[in-house]
Amino acid sequence: MLRDAGRARAGRYPVGAGHPVPPPGKSLTRACGAGMEGSVRPQGERLQLLLRRCREAKACAYCPYSRFPVGAALLTAGGEIFSGCNVENACYSLGVCAERTAIQKAISEGHTRFRAMAIASDMGTEFIVPCGACRQVMREFGKDWDVYLTKPDGTYIVKKLDELLPLSFGPEDLKKA
Numbered sequence: 001m002l003r004d005a006g007r008a009r010a011g012r013y014p015v016g017a018g019h020p021v022p023p024p025g026k027s028l029t030r031a032c033g034a035g036m037e038g039s040v041r042p043q044g045e046r047l048q049l050l051l052r053r054c055r056e057a058k059a060c061a062y063c064p065y066s067r068f069p070v071g072a073a074l075l076t077a078g079g080e081i082f083s084g085c086n087v088e089n090a091c092y093s094l095g096v097c098a099e100r101t102a103i104q105k106a107i108s109e110g111h112t113r114f115r116a117m118a119i120a121s122d123m124g125t126e127f128i129v130p131c132g133a134c135r136q137v138m139r140e141f142g143k144d145w146d147v148y149l150t151k152p153d154g155t156y157i158v159k160k161l162d163e164l165l166p167l168s169f170g171p172e173d174l175k176k177a
């Protein structure tokens, strides 16, 4: 069954309240190169857990310079969740975003296929969005996975990585020259 890839979905994630917008079931499964998942969108308790884990990770953010804590939670194809926070440094340019922390944790433990990532910040008026560098790092592992952009009030929207980084360059392009 085709899902409505490309269309944002909105919702809330109060614990125990369930998913207000029923996500579609399966997406296209296609051979898409290393890391490309294109599988079932997380639902129900698994999604609630993913959303909770990104909020919890935010509490660990080391951000004394920006004072802008961010948390991310990454769901692998196998159903495991790796979380991460932003980790800043007195040498400012060495700081790393929450999204990349989560990806590096997962990769370094042998996981390269991902289904979804959820991101949390303290911004009350905007859904947190990943920076361009993180979008490119995420794209390394496929472009058919879901990114949940949240607000502290529990609302969220979900976007395909392909929407966040259209016309992207990835590992398979290296084989085309």
Ligand code: THU
Pocket: 063, 066, 068, 069, 070, 085, 086, 087, 088, 095, 096, 097, 098, 099, 119, 128, 129, 130, 131
């Ligand atoms: N940051 C993230 O960790 N993820 C985002 O999606 C946006 C920005 C971090 C980087 C830096 O530590 C702080 O937020 C301010 O830019």
